[in-house]
Amino acid sequence: MSAPPTTLPNPIRPAFDTGTTEGSVIVNIGPSHPATHGTIQIVAELSGERVIRTDVHCGYLHRGFEKECESHTWHNLIPYVDRLNYCSALINDFAYCEAVEKLLGIEITPRARYLRTLLAEYSRIADHLTCIAAALMELGAMTAFLYLVTIRDYIYEHLADLTGARVTYSYGRIGGLAHDLPAGWLKRLEEILTEMDTFTGRVHGLVDRNRIFIDRMRDVGVISTAEAINWGFTGPILRSTGVPRDLRKDTPYLAYAELDFEVPVGIKGDNYDRYYVRMREIDESAHMIRQLVEMLPDGPLCVDDRRCTFPDKQLVYTEIESLINHFKLVMEGPQVPPGEVYSAQEGANGELGFYIVSVGGGVPWKVHCRSPSFVHMGGVHKMLDGYQLADIVPTFGSVNMIGGECDR
Amino acid sequence: MSAAVFEQVREHLGPVAQEATVAHGMLALLVEPPRVLDVVRTLRDQFGFDMFLDVTAVDWPEREPRFDVVWHFYSTRHFVRVRVKTRVPLADPTVDTLVSLYGSARYMERECHDMYGIRFRGNDDLRPILLYEGFEGHPLRKDYPKQKEQPLVPYRDVKP
Numbered sequence: 001m002s003a004p005p006t007t008l009p010n011p012i013r014p015a016f017d018t019g020t021t022e023g024s025v026i027v028n029i030g031p032s033h034p035a036t037h038g039t040i041q042i043v044a045e046l047s048g049e050r051v052i053r054t055d056v057h058c059g060y061l062h063r064g065f066e067k068e069c070e071s072h073t074w075h076n077l078i079p080y081v082d083r084l085n086y087c088s089a090l091i092n093d094f095a096y097c098e099a100v101e102k103l104l105g106i107e108i109t110p111r112a113r114y115l116r117t118l119l120a121e122y123s124r125i126a127d128h129l130t131c132i133a134a135a136l137m138e139l140g141a142m143t144a145f146l147y148l149v150t151i152r153d154y155i156y157e158h159l160a161d162l163t164g165a166r167v168t169y170s171y172g173r174i175g176g177l178a179h180d181l182p183a184g185w186l187k188r189l190e191e192i193l194t195e196m197d198t199f200t201g202r203v204h205g206l207v208d209r210n211r212i213f214i215d216r217m218r219d220v221g222v223i224s225t226a227e228a229i230n231w232g233f234t235g236p237i238l239r240s241t242g243v244p245r246d247l248r249k250d251t252p253y254l255a256y257a258e259l260d261f262e263v264p265v266g267i268k269g270d271n272y273d274r275y276y277v278r279m280r281e282i283d284e285s286a287h288m289i290r291q292l293v294e295m296l297p298d299g300p301l302c303v304d305d306r307r308c309t310f311p312d313k314q315l316v317y318t319e320i321e322s323l324i325n326h327f328k329l330v331m332e333g334p335q336v337p338p339g340e341v342y343s344a345q346e347g348a349n350g351e352l353g354f355y356i357v358s359v360g361g362g363v364p365w366k367v368h369c370r371s372p373s374f375v376h377m378g379g380v381h382k383m384l385d386g387y388q389l390a391d392i393v394p395t396f397g398s399v400n401m402i403g404g405e406c407d408r
Numbered sequence: 409m410s411a412a413v414f415e416q417v418r419e420h421l422g423p424v425a426q427e428a429t430v431a432h433g434m435l436a437l438l439v440e441p442p443r444v445l446d447v448v449r450t451l452r453d454q455f456g457f458d459m460f461l462d463v464t465a466v467d468w469p470e471r472e473p474r475f476d477v478v479w480h481f482y483s484t485r486h487f488v489r490v491r492v493k494t495r496v497p498l499a500d501p502t503v504d505t506l507v508s509l510y511g512s513a514r515y516m517e518r519e520c521h522d523m524y525g526i527r528f529r530g531n532d533d534l535r536p537i538l539l540y541e542g543f544e545g546h547p548l549r550k551d552y553p554k555q556k557e558q559p560l561v562p563y564r565d566v567k568p
Contacts, residue, residue, distance in 0.1 A: 008560075008561055009541070009542065009560055009561075010541065011540035011541060011560055012535075012536075012540065012541060013535055013536075013541050015533065015535075057537070058537065058538070059536070059537055059538040059539065059540070062538040062539065064547065064554075066523070066548060067547055067548055067552075067554055068554070070550075070554075071554060102432050103432075227511075229458050229459055229484060230458075230510060230511045230512070231511040231512050232459060232460055232461070232510070232511070232512025234459075243484070245484055250487040251487050339431070339432075340466075341431075341432045342432075342434060342462075342480055342489065342491065343432070344461075344489075351461065351482075353461060353462065353480070355462065355464060355478065355480065357466055365466070366466050366467075368462070368464045370461055370462040370480070374515065374516075374519070375512055375515065375516070377515065378511075378512050378514060378515025378516065379511060379512060379515075382511075407538055408538070
């Protein structure tokens with residue numbers, strides 16, 4: 001016996017509920033449709049199978065990240081920022097820590113700087129693998145999906161060896177990193193990269209010149225450079241339109257200025273270009289990681305600054321000053337001087353910025369995250385309108401919306 | 409490179425802005441609410457700040473006017489960022505919309521309206537975006553209790 005049906009309130013108000021042309025219909029897609037991975041809802045007006053206009057709704061994964069940040073110490077936010085883009089959580093960690101370090105006026109140690117760069121690129125690979133694998137699977141390319149996800153899983157397991165967690169690492173620290181590399185980690189890194197080259201090569205062979213793939217991806221979801229900039233697109237989507245705009249090159253941070261790498265660009269900003277730009281970026285990231293392994297210096301991992309770095313555990317147990325220092329850092333948090341800063345890094349999806357305001361003390365006054373996915377959702381209708389209903393799936397896949405980052 | 413652009417902007421917009429400072433590699437302009445649209449248009453058209461990064465607000469409950477509205481812009485030509493800031497009171501938290509200049513302003517102004525109740529004059533689409541229809545209040549204002557719940561679907565009354 002089922003309970004009597006109840007009418008639940010509609011959480012959204014669509015921008016339109018009647019069609020503009022004779023015979024058009026309004027179709028609701030999502031928020032829990034398998035093709036809208038991530039909870040996104042698209043209200044589309046269709047004429048036959050052609051999409052006339054769309055209204056994109058997000059917010060189903062909103063969990064009050066920014067509100068929550070205002071009642072925890074600076075250190076305690078690191079697990080929260082991990083959960084923004086959970087495909088490349090380390091980049092979030094480092095972007096947030098860099099913003100706080102700017103307010104504190106700290107320059108991190110060389111080893112932490114190179115290691116962060118290495119891990120950010122490693123995360124970028126994992127993120128791009130996820131995006132491409134999911135997009136290909138939605139087009140029916142199950143083999144390619146399994147090839148890419150196999151490598152991604154090697155990466156996750158490998159990062160778990162380092163950080164203790166597969167997806168949400170909480171590995172960044174203000175002023176450094178949680179701990180150093182375990183023995184043999186870099187050796188396994190090279191093994192995974194070598195294997196990845198084999199597998200991405202196979203995926204290139206399977207799909208690049210595949211007629212079905214080209215028909216679904218070429219000239220679908222096209223966006224021009226001017227439109228992309230107007231609608232705030234950054235990252236691989238902006239680069240797919242043919243401009244080499246990459247914060248790693250344009251405003252170098254961490255160790256990017258010392259690395260040799262190219263910024264891959266597309267030709268006309270369609271789905272195929274976005275796929276290819278991401279594949280090429282994986283190669284470039286692997287190239288950067290190999291350079292960084294060679295460059296990685298020895299030395300301390302965290303800055304020697306008692307405002308943010310925890311004292312050595314041995315000293316906490318034996319020295320009153322260190323015990324008090326530890327206690328203050330845990331209970332009151334790092335004392336960040338008053339000020340405001342906007343700091344951005346090139347996330348896997350685009351410009352990931354943190355705008356933080358401090359009034360002094362251990363708790364932030366405000367933390368705002370400029371998440372690329374949210375901005376991209378504001379302009380994604382430009383890529384959906386005018387194409388077929390079935391094109392929504394690959395276009396949406398190539399945008400790589402991450403719900404945790406979009407809805408915060 | 410960045411310093412030169414900032415100098416030019418400061419020279420040009422200095423008389424309009426109440427403050428123009430450079431901190432952490434970014435130029436920050438404080439302007440009066442009615443001047444925001446003109447200042448941003450100048451930044452976009454004359455100085456190449458063609459990307460709208462972000463708009464948000466900061467709540468200072470003890471201060472009058474209470475809210476800072478903060479925009480960030482990026483120049484894909486000069487690779488620098490600029491922050492524009494204005495102050496609006498609780499009684500009339502209104503600023504001009506920037507949707508006529510940047511498409512991406514549309515979504516982010518909706519978020520700012522959700523979270524702080526800032527009204528963007530001229531943006532006719534300020535429907536809730538991260539929140540849902542019928543949500544009362546603006547959760548990122550400091551006087552909104554963090555633990556307050558407004559479930560859209562009422563909790564079921566489960567007997568223990």
